[in-house]
Amino acid sequence: MHCPYCRENRTRVIDTSHDVRGGVRRRRVCLSCNERFSTYERAILSSPLIVKRDGTREEFDREKLARGFRIACAKRPVSANDIDRLVGEVEATLQGMGKAEVPSRVVRDLAIAGLKGLDHTAYIRYAIVYLGLDDLNSIRDEIDHLLE
Ligand SMILES: [Zn+2]
DSSP states (O other): OOOTTTOOOOEEEEEEEEOTTSOEEEEEEETTTOOEEEEEEOOOOOOOEEEOTTSOEEOOOHHHHHHHHHHHTTTSSOOHHHHHHHHHHHHHHHHHTTOSEEEHHHHHHHHHHHHHHHOHHHHHHHHHHHSOOOSHHHHHHHHHHHHO
């Protein structure tokens, strides 16, 4: 850690405190200029790699998920904020799993469950594309299920 005043890299920790979110704040003093400053350290949550059906892996892509949601929600009473929130929820759930890799099916299931709670028409559209509800009977079953 370099001193922000003089760039010296020898500093001494004079106080350490933990915050409710699991972060650590350290009060430091520069051994060269004696200025004091604080540093804050917290874990950076990263999303697991997504294992696709063909076995290849890719980074979780927020934008790709949002794009799928936007297409499904076209002309539906769903705001850009709702879509943002949904993407954030899916991402937070993935990160919360604490796994290095998850199958893409998990992402789709989370996305579909979230969309189901938001807008039924958007949910059906999304499910048709991403679940491969490509025959009329399974689409009707799904709609019947929603109408129950
Ligand atoms: Zn300094």
